[in-house]
Amino acid sequence: MVKKTIEDRMFEACNYFLLTLVLVIVLYPLIFVLSASFSDPYKVINGQVWLWPQDFTLKAYSKVLQNQDILTGYWNTILYTVTGTALNLTATIMAAYPLSRKDFYGRNGIMAIIVFTMFFGGGLIPVYLLIKNLGMVNTFWVMIIPNLVSAWNIIIMRTFMQSSIPLEVQEAAAIDGCSNLQILWRVVLPLSTPIIAVMVLFYGVSHWNAFFNALIYLTDRDKYPLQLILREILIQSQMQEMLGVSEESLVAQIMDAEAIKYAVVIVANLPVLLLYPFLQKYFVKGIMIGAIKG
Template identity: 70%
Template structure:
């Protein structure tokens, strides 16, 4: 063991203290929302819930799973996330792999055009008119096609292909008679599990949390994702201060809305929280390797 100087020990103590504060700041909102979701909504509104639940109740969760609209929204969100992520991943791989090949002529010019779209876009109204003219309004395609690929993710995956998979391996496979598709599916993709996991995490979280495109393009409530319904509940909760609470029936409904709000936050974020631990090691490795150089 190497003796550490008092200055080093003091530095370590300050680092651990700072990291402990950061952990508390990050964890407290999560613990509070979880506690509030199983506490009496009246106690939550009075500010009596900090960390430990008070007057346990499952009314928020029971109302969620009794509501056909919320269950439908949950199902819609799962469908949008799975289909959208699959399209995103396929499009990103198909764009990043050719752009990573040294023998693909014009790849720098194509990459420059793609990066240009990161800084300039048509805007909301042209996008809406395009989606409308394509007949995609009020369909799943309005949520997954316009955002089928993210240029930044193409840059990350292209950089991973360039830095982590030797070009000589691909040349050897080509000499042995492999086609470009065989090289991609038999060599490149099996060696790219870390970056693929990163892309799945990025895209799936983006789809799961998205509500703005649904707000713009969807009118049928049967097609609403969970996040759009959660937005309505949160807006309704913010209106409580403007409502006369002397009406007992109305006050009870607003208390139920308060319980549903916290329960919805827990239910909406639970899949992402369960998914991340399994992808964490790939996430760290893929981001670090994909960010070495552009």
């Protein structure tokens, strides 16, 4: 074992101090929201909740489970996320695999066009007119098709396939009689587990947090995702003040909105928080391999 010098120990102490400080800064808002969701909303508004719940109650969660708009939004978000992530992953793989093959003619030109879209776009109004002409406004598919593939994710997956899957393995499979689709299914995909997990996390979180497309393209409330319902809850008290609600009714409604919004934030983020620990090792491995090799 190498004996640590005083400078090494001071360096480690500074690292631990800074990392602990960053951990507290990042973790405290999550703890506060969690505590506020289990606390009396009156004490939350008055600033009496700092770390631990005050007057523990499950009233906010009971209201969330009784709110039909929240339940509908939750179901819509799950549907958008599962369907969208599956289609995103399929399209990204089908685009990245041919571009990773050196024997694919014209791949550099196609890659240049894909990269071009990362820097230049038509803008909101032309895109809206295009989607309207395609008849997708206020439909299920408007939340999925416009963002079906990400140029950046195609580049990451292509780089991973080029640098981490030996060409000799694919050539050996071709000699054994495998077609390109069989090579993809039997060789490339089993060796691409880390980057597939990364893509699932990227696309899944993107769909789960998406609200802008819903805000622009959806008009029926029964198609709203959870994030759009959450947005309405967060601005509900301001709208009530503008409508001139009576003082007693306004106070009651503000209290309900205050209790519900923290509970909805927890409910909205819980699936992602539960999913990430299982994908973390693949996430780090996939990003690093796709970034530094090649």
